[in-house]
Amino acid sequence: MEDQELIQQLQQGNLEAFDQAYKKYAPTMLTIAYTFMRDKDDAADVVQDCFATLLNKPQLWKSIRDIRWYLMRMVQNQCLGVIRKRDLQQQKDEVFQYYNKSASEDISLPDPYNNVNPQEKENKVVSWLGSLSPQRKRAMELVYQQELSYQEAALKMGISKQSVKTHLRYAKQILKSKMTIIAIAVTSILVFG
Structure with missing residues (x-):
């Protein structure tokens, strides 16, 4: 035919x-x-x-x-x-693993902090996530825990894809700054007793 x-x-x-x-x-x-x-x-x-x-x-x-x-x-x-979907998922996994590892293990922190009970570390990370604004926390949950794409997260949140990316960027900055503050505090305790 x-x-x-x-x-x-x-x-x-x-x-x-x-x-x-x-x-x-x-x-x-x-x-x-x-x-x-x-x-x-x-x-x-x-x-x-x-x-x-x-x-x-x-x-x-x-x-x-x-x-x-x-x-x-x-x-x-x-x-x-x-x-594209595979690449995006791989990027998300890498970012999540990086921040998850940084938040829970933070290799750069002084030894006394690294000797803290893993459950206490996890509790600290959970409290840090709890301190995020509701929008930023929701964006983190949708993208990194539920593994939704930025577009899917945007639809669920009723915001634009770019807004989801912005919320994630600020959430990561906040988490990183909290980890830095803890590292400084632990270092000052070690140095000044």
Whole structure:
């Protein structure tokens, strides 16, 4: 079946045409997805997601003029979206681990503080988080504990994505300054007795 006839059949909701389109274009789409994802299973997931989207949203077929080009573009965009999401999650994890480690272990603090009971350290971190404004605390919880994207957190909080980033930046600065104050206090105790 030629592409134009295939598109017409797809626009009419013909599931056999959908199967033919899948059989005809899936191998090419898998190759494209693999060049981005570098993993066969991830590439297969991307291609299946693209075809599932087309199956669940038949109105998309009405805008398709060149099915091969459209599918190639769709797979490429899906791959880039997955990669961006992974990168964002990795960045969040790194930031969270850094601040979690800094807040609970703080390697730069003097020895007496490092010898403090881990439960006391955790209590201190919890109290520091409690001292944040409600918006900043909520932003930290949504992004770092619930692992939502900035956009998802913004929607839940009813603010812009940039506002979420600003709340997080200020929250991190506050937590860092509190850790610095504790370090100075412990150092002065050591030096001046």
